[in-house]
Amino acid sequence: MNCMGSSNLPGHAKIGALFAFNSTVGKLVQQAIQLAVRDVNTAMDVLNGTKLEMEMFDSGCNPVQGAASAVELVKRSVLAIVGPQSSAVAQFVAHIGSATNVPLVSFGATDPNLSEMQYPFFIRVVPSDRLQMEAVAAFIANYGWKEAVVFHMDDDYGMHGASSLSNSLQARGSKVIDKVALIPGIDKDGIDTQLIRLAERQTRVFVLHTPPDVGRLILQEAYFHDMLESNYAWIVTDLMSNSLTDSELDTNTVKYTQGLIGVRRFVPQTSELGIFMSEWNNSSQSGLLENQINPYALYAYDAVWAIARALDSYLHDRQAVVFQEPIKLPTQSGGEADLSQLKIFQGGNKLRAHILDTKFKGTSGHIKFDNTGDLEGAAFEFVNMVGKSPHAVGYWWTNGVGVSLTPPIDQAFSSSNAAYNDEAFLSSTQANSTKMPIIWPGKVTDAPRGWVLPKNGHRLKIGVPLKAGYTQIVGVSNDTTTNSTSVHGFCISVFQAALNYLPYAVPYDFVLVGDGVTTPTYNDLVSSLAEQKYDAIVGDVSILAERLKIVDFTQPYIESGLVVLVPVKDKKENNPWAFLRPFTSVMWFTVLVSFLFTGTVIWILEHKVNEEFRGPPKAQFITVLTFIFSTLFFSQKEETRSFFGRIVLLIWLFVILIINSSYTASLTSILTVEQLAPSIKGLESLLQTSFPIGYQTGSFVYDYLRNLNVNPLRLKAYNSREDSIKALTDGPSRGGVAAIVEELPYIQLLQSVNCKKFIIAGQEFTKSGWGFAFPRGSDITSDMSQAILHMSETGELERIRTYWFQELACDDSSKDPTVQSNQLDIMSFWGLFLISGVASIICVLIHLLSLYNNYRKHQQAEGSTITVSKRFSEHFKQFIVYADKAKHEEKKVADGKGADISLTPSMTTKV
């Protein structure tokens, strides 16, 4: 409330109402409006001191009568109008509202197009049909139905509703395939014609957006054409579903409505509704339950309150109620048109703004408008007709998550953030399907598939590539006795087996595509399917992104990545340096350095105690070299005598053992397996050469290689396995090819002839599969995919594959000999070298340490004045002199001449 005293408000404020007095809804609306006016006038917080006066005019159901009544109301200086009831009248009358600045607050006009800004003075408390169609589309999407037919009256209202449904379905990946526009007054025959036509189509989902009388006629005729049987889904919008009540259905009509789904505007059970119902029941003879009230009566009640609240704000703003003099509209005859008597409400714009700002909790839920004058947020319920009563089975509301089994709480859809939100609607399409407890036509509980293969429809025309080779995949045989042709092969067997899993029969005929001399181009085959020359393509058709743009594919029934097949090359005679190949150059270098290092270590450890390592430097050098390299064959002549020398030698012999056996194994493998390796190691190395490349005629491989900038002159097409084998065997020098780029299933057949002659170079470089192609949006695709997955899970697919690819005789080891390097590198051996090296170093260090200790003892025994503080170089020089002397003494001991210095026992013992 504002601060202005109520005494300043005018004593009365007049508004009008426009509806069809004689319609079922109109009668309820009249009662609701009277109740609302009474409640407003007794309310203390709205228009206190101002009496709301109501003038009601009959609009009938016809725009002209509606317009005449609206003109009459405006002439009587109403400030706003409740109504009109129907969209047809609203479109006419909304212009009068705009011309005179009189706001119209409708409770029943739901045409989506009335939201347009061309009707600024048109406001409604009833949710637009745009939202109702979202609810219908959500229901259809919930069952995964891809297509629907909508019946509507051939007028603006009907067409706008059907278009709205079409848009909503499209956003969910489904579509309206037929909008059946019914002329007013259409009879039984007219409806029969439409139904007979539709029965021949495959769609089994029908939406009736028609008035109850026309809807009933359609259902009655559908019943006689067996279209209310199982597998059909019939959905009626609230135009008709509000009439599906006990009181309106006689026993005869009931049989046409069994299994029907009705969409209704949902009104939450609130305290406001409870109060309204008790008032209603007190003021009328007919006691109604809350769920029996027609929502339109509630919207009408709320419309009066919306206007009353806005008027209250308007008058408290000290706005005058002034009408401008009519605008002169001269006629051709020189007089003035009737409409020029209409006065213009000067404060109309302000009142309109106040109405748009109105927010309150009404009997139908929260009332709040968006800037187009539409109610924000809406909820709908789905009812299922079983017997004479509609049963609520599910709900949908704005900003919900698709179809729900439980009703929304009242704020959920009508709160301020419940505005229409595309993202929320789209997310609702991703929600899991909700299983509503519905009994469908035919008294079945399993939801209809939504489509069938038409009873009277044509047999499916299935295109099959007539291949000029690889007949295990798709082949043809001619029976001369019966003069008939039959199609067989892996792809055909998979297709026929998959059909057995479909819950319906699929009559079909195979149509061979191609001349049998050259395999047809698969891209053309797919294009002709998109051009509707065929109903499906069954064959070795790869699922490619480009093809998916124009047709649908089932799940792949076999993997078909691309690989490079090359002939095996014998390199034995060609490579005199094959013996070097087991080791990498680093490894060779490391081995050599290790030999020299270990030889040196042995020499250090031995030459003092072992005369075999003595003599002139040249002789010692040769001895060490021959000694260490002989260890390669464990045939060294010299004995090691020192303890540490023996340790080092033992470890070194172990290293040699490992290196030797690894070298032998690697060389053997290189000379046996790897000698088969081709110079082409995969796609990349093939592309770097200029050799000719083979591919299968008609395959996408040609485009693939061209996209990789392969010169077309390098590409050679082959039709059959035999041609490809010959080309590979001949090689480029004899007019053949260096490699074949092909899909795996063909390669398996190619290799099956002589798997030891050809190998796959490198890895599979594309991932794809073969699938059956159907026109875009075809319903059979998902059923076939399901069948293929089932066959894959049960192993049936593999059994069919084994049967047709049984020529594969090669053992597993040679089936897929991909090219790999067998060279050994340092990484496999560094541990070995480390052990040997560290052991050698430790032995040398211990040896030197023990020599040094002896030298120290000798110095002390001689009372030498050499102290540790002496410079190391001096000390070291003396040590060398000592070591030489020790060597000399040692020699003398060996020669039996006695020693001048004492030596450790270990150094004198021969090892």
Ligand code: GLY
């Ligand atoms: N499988 C050959 C192609 O689909 O192009």
